[in-house]
Amino acid sequence: MKFEFDVVIDAPPDRVWAILSDIPLASSMMPGVQDVTLHPDGTYTGKVRIRVGPIGFNLAGEVTVSEDRDAGKWSMTSQAQDPRIGGGVTSTVETIITEPSPGNTRMQVNADVQFSGRLGQLGQPLIKKKADSMVKEFTENLKKAATQG
DSSP states (O other): OEEEEEEEESSOHHHHHHHHHOHHHHHHTSTTEEEEEEOTTSOEEEEEEEEETTEEEEEEEEEEEEEETTTTEEEEEEEEEETTTTEEEEEEEEEEEEOSSTTOEEEEEEEEEEEEHHHHTSOHHHHHHHHHHHHHHHHHHHHHHHHHO
16 A cells, blocks of 8 residues: 655754654654664664554564665665554655755655555555554654754
């Protein structure tokens, strides 16, 4: 399933980059994310607790983040499972960060998310609605943090 989001933040790109580069801080802005830990190999592990329709999921997994500020690219790959229900998520998120006008940041986000097990059986409209809600809450938190700092 592919998702696209276009977000404009009333803050300079350096401030947005600083937040996105601090993975524990950035992850605290995403609803349901908890227990984010950096490992010596540069990967992160964490948990996500979400409800999609009538089912609650407790996903645990691994995330790898890369950034190229010169090219304006921030990307993340993740894989998480909920062994209790036999489902999981694998995702790749690619973000282009630009400054459309002085002091403003534009984030063009493209995500490719694959669901397996019971998560995959829920149906695209329900998953899309939940993903949109989570991204909206994250971007509102990011906007707040970027403009207050």
